Amino acid sequence: MTHPVMKIEDLRLAFPISRSLLDFIQRRPGRAVNALNGVSLDINKGETLGVVGESGCGKSTLARCIVRLHKPTGGRIHFAGTDIFDRDTLRDRSYNRRVQMMFQDPYSSLNPRMTTEQILSEALRVHKMRPEEDIPNRIAELLEMVRLPQDSAQKFPHEFSGGQRQRIAIARALAVEPEVLIADELVSALDVSVQAQVVNLLLELQDRLDLTILFVAHDLRLVRHVSNRVAVIYLGRIVEIGDSEALFSAPSHPYSQALLSAAPSLDPDDKGAAIRLEGELPSPLNIPPGCPFHVRCRHAQDQCRADIPKLRPLAGRGEVACHFAEEINQSA
Amino acid sequence: MRKDTILEVDNLCTTFTRGGVALPALRNVSFSVGKGEVLGLVGESGSGKSVTLRSILGLARHYGEVTGSVRWQGQELTAMSERHIRRIRGREIAMIFQEPMTSLNPLLSVGVQITETLKAHTDLNRAARRDRAIEMLDQVGIPSAASRLEEFPHQFSGGMRQRVMIAIALAASPKLLLADEPTTALDVTIQAQILDLILKLADKMSTGVVLVTHDLGVVAQTCEDVAVMYAGRIVEQGAVRQVLRAPRHPYTVGLMRSVPQDVPPRTQLYSVPGTPPSLEALPRGCAFAPRCNAQSTDCLAARPGLTAITDDRRVACFNPVPAPEEQAV
Amino acid sequence: MTDTAAAPPEVTTARKSRLHLALRKPGFLVGATIIGMSILFAVMPGIFAPYDPNFIDYTAVRQAPSWEHPFGTDMLGRDSLSRVIHAYTVNMQMAVLATVFALTIGVTVGALVGYYRGVADMIFGRVVDAIITFPFLVLVIAVVAVLGPGLINMYIAITVVGWVYYARLMRAEVIAQMGNDYASAGIVMGYSDRRIIFRHLLPNAITPVVVYWMTDMALAILLGSSLGYLGLGAQPPQAEWGVLIAEGRNFITTAWWLSLMPGIAIVLTGLGFSLIGDGLADLLRPRG
Numbered sequence: 028m029t030h031p032v033m034k035i036e037d038l039r040l041a042f043p044i045s046r047s048l049l050d051f052i053q054r055r056p057g058r059a060v061n062a063l064n065g066v067s068l069d070i071n072k073g074e075t076l077g078v079v080g081e082s083g084c085g086k087s088t089l090a091r092c093i094v095r096l097h098k099p100t101g102g103r104i105h106f107a108g109t110d111i112f113d114r115d116t117l118r119d120r121s122y123n124r125r126v127q128m129m130f131q132d133p134y135s136s137l138n139p140r141m142t143t144e145q146i147l148s149e150a151l152r153v154h155k156m157r158p159e160e161d162i163p164n165r166i167a168e169l170l171e172m173v174r175l176p177q178d179s180a181q182k183f184p185h186e187f188s189g190g191q192r193q194r195i196a197i198a199r200a201l202a203v204e205p206e207v208l209i210a211d212e213l214v215s216a217l218d219v220s221v222q223a224q225v226v227n228l229l230l231e232l233q234d235r236l237d238l239t240i241l242f243v244a245h246d247l248r249l250v251r252h253v254s255n256r257v258a259v260i261y262l263g264r265i266v267e268i269g270d271s272e273a274l275f276s277a278p279s280h281p282y283s284q285a286l287l288s289a290a291p292s293l294d295p296d297d298k299g300a301a302i303r304l305e306g307e308l309p310s311p312l313n314i315p316p317g318c319p320f321h322v323r324c325r326h327a328q329d330q331c332r333a334d335i336p337k338l339r340p341l342a343g344r345g346e347v348a349c350h351f352a353e354e355i356n357q358s359a
Numbered sequence: 360m361r362k363d364t365i366l367e368v369d370n371l372c373t374t375f376t377r378g379g380v381a382l383p384a385l386r387n388v389s390f391s392v393g394k395g396e397v398l399g400l401v402g403e404s405g406s407g408k409s410v411t412l413r414s415i416l417g418l419a420r421h422y423g424e425v426t427g428s429v430r431w432q433g434q435e436l437t438a439m440s441e442r443h444i445r446r447i448r449g450r451e452i453a454m455i456f457q458e459p460m461t462s463l464n465p466l467l468s469v470g471v472q473i474t475e476t477l478k479a480h481t482d483l484n485r486a487a488r489r490d491r492a493i494e495m496l497d498q499v500g501i502p503s504a505a506s507r508l509e510e511f512p513h514q515f516s517g518g519m520r521q522r523v524m525i526a527i528a529l530a531a532s533p534k535l536l537l538a539d540e541p542t543t544a545l546d547v548t549i550q551a552q553i554l555d556l557i558l559k560l561a562d563k564m565s566t567g568v569v570l571v572t573h574d575l576g577v578v579a580q581t582c583e584d585v586a587v588m589y590a591g592r593i594v595e596q597g598a599v600r601q602v603l604r605a606p607r608h609p610y611t612v613g614l615m616r617s618v619p620q621d622v623p624p625r626t627q628l629y630s631v632p633g634t635p636p637s638l639e640a641l642p643r644g645c646a647f648a649p650r651c652n653a654q655s656t657d658c659l660a661a662r663p664g665l666t667a668i669t670d671d672r673r674v675a676c677f678n679p680v681p682a683p684e685e686q687a688v
Numbered sequence: 689m690t691d692t693a694a695a696p697p698e699v700t701t702a703r704k705s706r707l708h709l710a711l712r713k714p715g716f717l718v719g720a721t722i723i724g725m726s727i728l729f730a731v732m733p734g735i736f737a738p739y740d741p742n743f744i745d746y747t748a749v750r751q752a753p754s755w756e757h758p759f760g761t762d763m764l765g766r767d768s769l770s771r772v773i774h775a776y777t778v779n780m781q782m783a784v785l786a787t788v789f790a791l792t793i794g795v796t797v798g799a800l801v802g803y804y805r806g807v808a809d810m811i812f813g814r815v816v817d818a819i820i821t822f823p824f825l826v827l828v829i830a831v832v833a834v835l836g837p838g839l840i841n842m843y844i845a846i847t848v849v850g851w852v853y854y855a856r857l858m859r860a861e862v863i864a865q866m867g868n869d870y871a872s873a874g875i876v877m878g879y880s881d882r883r884i885i886f887r888h889l890l891p892n893a894i895t896p897v898v899v900y901w902m903t904d905m906a907l908a909i910l911l912g913s914s915l916g917y918l919g920l921g922a923q924p925p926q927a928e929w930g931v932l933i934a935e936g937r938n939f940i941t942t943a944w945w946l947s948l949m950p951g952i953a954i955v956l957t958g959l960g961f962s963l964i965g966d967g968l969a970d971l972l973r974p975r976g
Contacts, residue, residue: 251619358614
């Protein structure tokens with residue numbers, strides 16, 4: 028029933044840090060920021076897969092790998108039967124048509140010197156989506172689709188509000204009729220009341236156009252709202268993945284539990300489970316050995332300091348990467 | 360009605376001028392803060408919440424015209440000379456900003472930046488200032504404070520930097536803390552820690568706090584009172600429990616309902632149509648009227664004033680949403 | 689779910705009003721007037737010059753400025769004003785020809801290395817370091833010394849050295865623009881590198897280069913006349929400001945106007961380019 032459109036296998040990415048002259052003289056080994064440390068993930072057709080985590084956890088890097096803005100240092104991404112980093116596939120621009128991305132910052136994701144019409148017609152022309160004479164009609168259709176007034180076509184990005192610019196970015200992505208949309212913090216920069224408008228639009232378009240969406244965001248409530256499944260990322264690894272409602276109502280990994288309880292509730296008397304995480308995210312420059320979360324985990328034991336837990340199914344829940352998931356969730 | 364009021368803002372108006380056009384950034388803002396009390400100012404970008412803080416501290420008057428009254432423990436701040444107000448800033452009223460990286464001097468060690476504040480505002484000698492700095496860093500939860508005194512801002516993570524900012528702000532034991540989106544740039548787990556810290560300080564040192572934020576969750580968890588701002592005005596004001604549980608202004612209702620909490624997943628969210636007005640083109644009547652679903656002809660013609668509906672509750676709306684007593688139970 | 693998303697009531701005539709704004713700035717207006725006049729002098733000096741610049745009159749040698757000869761006459765009795773006006777042709781030509789090739793090469797190279805980085809960028813970095821450690825004038829003189837004096841060789845010399853400054857500026861600006869998501873969006877859209885570089889990055893990165901170009905044209909005139917003065921650029925009897933100043937040098941105490949007038953022309957033109965550059969910075973800056 029659910030079949031994956033995209034399979035990500037053991038994806039790894041390390042950004043090397045340029046060595047200083049001193050490092051060189053002292054023969055210190057080159058260091059690297061380990062942004063992704065073996066992420067495996069299936070994205071199913073038609074679903075919204077939410078990706079949550081703290082800043083620097085690698086969620087945006089993952090999104091950027093999927094659209095080939097970064098080349099991973101290890102692992103594979105399969106789409107429609109081919110490895111997207113294969114030399115032949117790299118040359119094939121149709122992948123860029125079928126998998127599209129929308130960015131966080133509405134003020135920098137549109138070329139300030141192009142009108143909405145130029146932005147949209149460029150996408151249509153490059154991928155030959157429509158014959159030349161149909162382009163004006165298609166632009167009108169796209170504007171209609173994202174609910175922008177028709178006179179937007181002749182305007183420049185600076186004449187729009189943040190929410191309107193994100194609509195243009197959505198229209199640009201949809202112009203090439205993609206199958207998969209990557210939304211990297213699409214609404215994070217927008218005001219609350221405008222956020223709701225854009226999220227509504229996205230959900231509606233997904234139904235209408237049968238889109239698969241990877242929704243990367245740090246706003247947990249928003250991710251819960253739009254996602255079918257959710258992956259929680261910590262230091263470049265998935266620590267828990269599963270059905271959105273199940274995961275949000277009963278997170279199994281101690282990190283997910285802490286993350287979800289930290290989101291302030293709108294109800295003044297609902298102080299949450301008050302699991303306060305001690306300390307901060309370790310630097311991705313030197314990730315602790317064993318379970319990357321053990322330094323902040325209340326349940327950490329010797330095994331956690333030594334072995335990296337694998338993602339494994341937990342009875343009645345999703346998949347969890349924790350040695351003691353059963354014990355923790357029994358006592359809870 | 361309130362014991363120990365320390366700050367009383369009355370009818371504060373701030374006007375900036377850009378390209379010959381007057382921008383009414385703040386209009387008729389009134390509120391008060393008591394000892395150890397945490398007041399939330401919520402609103403979207405451009406609603407005037409940050410301008411309010413800057414107007415209180417006398418920072419806005421360098422860029423625009425500020426009228427109305429800001430009474431700080433009986434003294435009128437708006438009438439005060441720059442020299443005089445500078446002695447209050449930092450010593451009695453401290454401010455922390457959203458971006459901890461840009462508000463710390465990257466060239467000075469953290470210790471120097473804290474002791475500098477102490478030097479300016481206290482009579483402590485050198486050794487005592489150092490001890491106090493360590494004490495402050497310790498208090499805001501920075502581990503091994505003594506050794507980190509010599510470190511520079513870039514050696515601290517985002518959350519730690521914000522703690523340093525708070526330590527600097529609190530070094531001279533101010534009676535009021537103005538916090539401008541102190542946790543917006545931080546992750547939720549760190550946000551929770553910082554908010555806990557601010558609350559603890561308010562509680563232990565009876566520091567009054569004005570917390571500016573766009574996040575209703577933060578308000579719910581941190582503040583006792585809240586003022587909701589829209590287009591430079593307070594549109595609703597009252598105790599947090601009352602305002603968030605039973606909002607009366609249509610804008611507050613819209614804000615609350617836009618947050619996806621307790622709604623069926625993947626359904627359409629309630630959304631306020633349109634976008635906030637720009638200050639140079641404010642509607643003649645109620646600034647929210649063009650986006651409001653309870654709009655009547657009155658709303659387009661005249662501006663509703665902030666009026667008390669109960670003792671502690673004020674709303675600026677001609678057609679407020681009915682109180683819950685009338686709706687349910 | 690209502691969702692009208694009406695555009696905010698902002699200005700829609702941004703472009704026009706920006707031109708108006710720039711024209712309202714007195715500096716830009718003055719600069720534009722000076723350069724406009726300079727171009728007119730350069731294109732048709734015959735209309736403005738009262739005499740033939742090469743007409744020799746031994747009966748009227750080194751005359752002080754008068755109604756008949758407003759800038760006086762030189763040691764061969766040639767009318768100074770006419771020579772200064774005719775020099776506009778060659779000096780304005782210098783401003784353009786000495787810079788336009790450097791501009792084109794520099795912009796292209798800078799955009800390419802800024803976009804691709806990698807090995808090409810590292811090599812480029814070394815070349816830049818090598819060239820800019822030498823004083824510009826010394827380097828140009830060295831090149832002219834090898835190629836021999838004359839205008840064409842001077843243009844080649846200035847281009848060989850000058851493109852580096854444009855390329856460096858362009859590279860930095862392209863790298864800054866690459867940080868914007870619209871560049872990433874172009875890559876994700878599957879646009880060709882050429883399209884991303886020349887259609888997206890270049891128009892957004894070019895402003896500081898154009899502004900620098902204006903100052904560079906002023907510098908080119910200065911450099912060109914310096915070389916002319918040293919005998920390495922334009923050659924007498926060509927009317928060129930540097931040559932004119934050199935000719936007047938021996939009479940600086942008795943016929944000061946011979947050197948002063950072309951000097952003023954240099955200063956004025958340089959000022960004109962700088963003022964235009966300032967105005968252009970405002971005019972070309974994208975909004976929002």
